[in-house]
Amino acid sequence: MYTNVFLATAFSSKSPKEVVVLKDCLFCIDEQGIIDRIVEPDHADYERILDEYVHTHAFRKIDEGSYLLPGFIDLHVHASQWAQAGTALDIPLHEWLSTYTFPSEAKFADLEYAKVVYEDVVQTLIANGTTTALYFATVHKEASVLLAEICAERGQRGLVGKVVMDLAQECPDFYRDKDTETALRDTEEFILKIKEIAKTTKQGVYPVVTPRFIPTCTDEVLEGLGALAAKHDTHIQSHCSESDWAHQHVQERFGKNDAQALHDFGLLQDKSVMAHCNFLSDDDAKLFAETGSAVAHCPVSNAYFANSVIPIKRFAGMGVDIGLGSDISGGFSPSLYDNSRQAVMSSRMLEDGVDPSKSAELRGVNDSRITIAEAFYFVTAGGGASLSLPIGRLEEGYAWDVQRIDTTVPTAKLPLFDVNEPLLDIFQKMMYLVRPENIREVWVQGELVHSRG
Structure with a gap:
């Protein structure tokens, strides 16, 4: 039996x-x-x-x-960035992307190089107890398919996204989709290919619609990706309100926050997972809860690039689905144990405050700390609920x-x-x-x- x-x-x-x-x-x-x-x-x-x-x-x-x-569930991994993990974590986000990350990701046009890195990151995450990972790949369709194939072969439950970035003024010429039409065509072909690979696996692999984030995407591609996700019933992932720079870019461009803009493009729904979300307003959080969209909390990465500590306890109390992400390589560690520990530490720093020149009653945000039991929930059951899968x-x-x-x-x-x-x-x-x-x-x-x- x-x-x-x-x-x-x-x-x-x-x-x-x-x-x-x-x-x-x-x-x-x-x-x-x-x-x-x-x-x-x-x-x-x-x-x-x-x-x-x-x-x-x-x-x-x-x-x-x-x-x-x-098994732990990693809701935010840039698989291609494993090659640069542990470097350049002392510079601002925009500079980090332009100087280090985009050139590093551009190398994945070479499938032999991609195979070496992707096989290593998948096996490394498994060895660290991560049984399910939600991956950003790169703009390269073939290399992104390769990552899904490696997940299938290694036995990891991989949710893989071909990254989309087509806004010329924010993306370097050497690393972006050729144009909006190509980005959408490649994404649909990628979705169909991964659905075929999934038929060969026991644990499942899944295609994910993946606009990198609003600052690198045209309005047309965001609208088109929302339509593709609905057509093929796929998961969706992106970054949302991560830093001062990213948050302000969207406000200046649309006159609204990321959450509302993403929702208007059809990108917030029950299978959506948005990374970071540090600057969500209460109205944004309510929108997440209403649509079933989840937050991928990346506490190690946030310490470097988010310019803030996310009030994760408040958002959880508002009914938002929350899981944890390593955010390799904005986060240096492939271990979700490290990220669980940092989630607790960061929440305590938010509650107690960090500026000793202020009095204790003005220094922090009351009722912000979480326990290790709550971090454990995020990295297991919360991650499963975020992905709408019977795992965790x-x-x-x-x-x-x-x-x-x-x-x-x-x-x-x-x-x-x-x-x-x-x-x-x-x-x-x-x-x-x-x-x-x-x-x-x-x-x-x-x-x-x-x-x-």
Whole structure:
């Protein structure tokens, strides 16, 4: 009946603020890689299922000292920027794009180069526990298709977008779509090709309509992309109100904020994920909630380029779907553990304030901090809800996307000395202290895609 049965202790989000402990449960996985049943030790069927499977190849007992977490969901990755990760993070966003990023992305016209970088970034993210990634590729159609093919082959659930940027005055001649007509034609051909690739995968790959952001796109291409997304029922991604410069560009051009402009072009809907969104007004956030559009919160990248700390707790309280993104390479780290930690730290800095010349009552924004449980929700269940996919939770009916964390690895041993330490305390230590060497195995849709040692 079951392809796999795991006996393990695991953690999953029950709600944005509550982590549930699934202690010594049997996780029964069907042939499609979906969790068919989770059987707790006090259930009447527990011993029967255990007896039936314990001596079969389908059974796996997770070793003591190891725990299962849902695979992490990265809602914002520039796959091509992996090649420049960790460089030039000390200059303004506009200069960073023009001087470093656009020349680096232009190299992906070379498919051999693209293959080397894309294979490495996909495998690196998997090794860091990321089972699903929402990728920006480049303007190059063929290289963007290649990224989707690599996701399919490596077993990662990849949502891939061919980047569109056709506004000549904001894009260099050496790196942009030839013209609006070409951009829209290439995008539609890309969508159809990825839908064909998706038929060959178990975990799924998905095409994503991807205007880079309003400052690099003509009105005509934005309108055309909205129409293509509706025609083919695709996901949509872009950047929204990231920095002072980007936010002001849209206000000066349209007399409105990014959110309303994107909505007017048909680019805010239930499958839309917009990165950053630091400068959303309350009306913008309400529009996100009404349309089902999600925010990809990129806390490491925001520290470098967003000119602000996003009031993420306020937006979540308004009903906006929120997940986390690494934003490689605006964010230097491929680890969503790092971004979960930074999400908590940034929220505390927003609440407490950062300017010691101001009095405590004037220094920060009250009621802004989030907990590590909330960050965990964003990086798992929140990411799944943002993508409208049954992922990110260890619950029946959800995909078996899982990472096994070994807390006893000699080179990265977690400080666990009390045999009676509460499991939720162990969970918190994992979220704050896990390094890649602790992530021993990763499954996507029931398939083992990474094993370390």
